[in-house]
Every structure is written in C-alpha cells, then in structure tokens.
Amino acid sequence: MTGKTHVGIGVMSAVILSQYIPMDLTVSALSVSALAALLPDVDHPKSIINKYILPFKSKGAKVTFYFMLGIFVIAVNSFYFSYSHLNALGVFFIFIGASNHRNGTTHSLTGFLCFLFTIGYIMVKIRCGNLIVPFSIGYLSHLSADMFTSKGIPLFYPFSKKKFKMPITFTVGSFWGKMIESIITAGGLIYLTYKLPIIMMKMR
Numbered sequence: 449m450t451g452k453t454h455v456g457i458g459v460m461s462a463v464i465l466s467q468y469i470p471m472d473l474t475v476s477a478l479s480v481s482a483l484a485a486l487l488p489d490v491d492h493p494k495s496i497i498n499k500y501i502l503p504f505k506s507k508g509a510k511v512t513f514y515f516m517l518g519i520f521v522i523a524v525n526s527f528y529f530s531y532s533h534l535n536a537l538g539v540f541f542i543f544i545g546a547s548n549h550r551n552g553t554t555h556s557l558t559g560f561l562c563f564l565f566t567i568g569y570i571m572v573k574i575r576c577g578n579l580i581v582p583f584s585i586g587y588l589s590h591l592s593a594d595m596f597t598s599k600g601i602p603l604f605y606p607f608s609k610k611k612f613k614m615p616i617t618f619t620v621g622s623f624w625g626k627m628i629e630s631i632i633t634a635g636g637l638i639y640l641t642y643k644l645p646i647i648m649m650k651m652r
Contacts, residue, residue, distance in 0.1 A: 449593055449620055451486055451496035453629045456636040457593050458485025458586035463644055465585055473647055477582040484586030487563060488554045488594075491547035514545030533573040540566045555594060556605040560587050597625075 462481035466473040489495040493502060493510040502509050518541030525534035543553070543562060553559035564587070568580045594601045597620050600613030618625045 449597065449629060451489065453633055454485045454489070454590050454593060455482045456633050458482050458589045460636045460639060461589040462582050462585045463640060463647065466647060469581065471581045472578060473644075476576075477579060480579045481582040481586035481589075484583045485590045487587055488559070488590045490544050491552065491554045511545045514541045518542035518545065531573075533570045536566050536569050552602070553605060555591060555601040556603055557591075558605060558607075560584075560591065563587060 458481045459478050462471070462478055463473065465471065466477075471477065486496055490497050491510070492498065493505045493507055498505070498510060502513055518538040520538075521541060522535055522538035525531055525538065540563070543566075547553045547559070553562065564580070564584060567583060568577075571577055571579050571583070591601060591603070595603075595612060596614050596617055598613070598617045599620070600611035600617070602609055603612040604610070618628050
C-alpha cells in the first residue's frame with residue numbers, strides 16, 4: 449500500500465478506537481498515529497520517510513545511513529549526556545538499518561514490540577506516555593492493512609518466515625489495487641470530516 453493510504457488508515461483507526469478505549473484524541477495523538485502508520489516501511493529506501501532524508505534511494509544507502517546515525521547518537525550520548533533514552537534511540541536507528549523490507553522484522557509482531565518498547569520508553573522519559581496508545585494503533589493498523597495485500601506479512605518473524613494474509617487480498621500497484629486504495633482514502637476523508645468534529649465536541 450502507499451504511504452498515504454497507511455496514514456489515512458492509521459488516523460481513521462485512532463479516531464474510531466478513541467470512542468472505545470481511554471485515549472485523548474489530540475493533534476499530537478493523531479500525528480503520532482500517522483507517523484507510526486508509516487514506520488513499518490521505514491526499512492524501505494523509497495518509503496515516504498526515507499524519501500526526504502536519504503541521499504540515495506538504495507538499500508546500501510539506507511543501511512549505511514541508519515547504522516551511522518545510530519552509532520553517532522550512542523557515541524555522542526556516551527561522551528556528553530549519558531541519557532538512557534538516547535541510547536535506546538541509537539539502537540532504534542541501527543535496528544532500522546538492519547531490517548529487510550517486508551521479509552523482516554518491521555512487518556512482524558516482534559518488530560512492533562521492539563519499536564513499542566523503544567519508542568514507548570523514550571515517550572515515558574520525555575513525559576509523553578499518553579502517546580503510546582496512538583503509536584500502537586498506527587503501527588498495528590499498518591500490519592493489519594498489509595495482510596489484505598497479496599504478498600502478506602511475516603507476522604511471527606524471526607520465529608517463522610511464513611507470510612500471513614487475509615482470505616481476500618489485492619495486488620498493490622494493480623488497477624484494482626489502486627482503485628481499492630483510492631476508495632479507502634476517500635472513504636476515510638469523508639468519515640473523518642463527519643465524525644471527528646462530533647468526537648472532539650464530546651471530549652470537551
């Protein structure tokens with residue numbers, strides 16, 4: 449799926465679930481859900497996130513950039529700050545560099561838990577623990593959505609490389625795939641335009 453579709457699904461999931469679970473529906477919460485919905489694809493050199501930060505859109509550039517960034521953060525923190533959450537951030541970057549898109553960790557429950565513990569730890573340290581739930585919603589919405597694609601995802605990697613997918617799937621990039629994503633995006637915008645103001649008013 450495209451990054452835009454994942455963002456739409458992530459935000460829509462947060463809005464829907466905010467009506468049933470304890471979660472403050474704020475701009476920060478929706479932004480975190482949107483970013484988390486993009487995170488599983490961060491190991492792809494041509495993802496939306498890497499599109500703006502990688503000097504070259506190749507696997508080698510992605511691996512080199514994130515490994516160096518992670519080592520740099522850990523080294524600077526060791527010499528000047530000694531903050532445990534910065535070490536966690538450095539490990540997070542190295543983890544991204546080592547991950548293989550769609551066949552590796554970021555599209556698995558193991559990857560979700562690794563990101564959750566790392567990002568969640570940082571959020572707690574900077575007193576933003578309330579954003580852990582919207583982060584989880586955004587990330588899991590991505591995994592759920594990709595299970596509707598023909599390739600599926602290695603849900604239990606590294607314990608199993610088996611790809612899991614729903615009984616009904618579509619091929620990303622095909623005519624029907626693009627049509628389905630367009631319908632999801634349009635439907636999401638209509639839903640948010642109608643529902644979001646109502647939910648926000650109830651929370652006041």
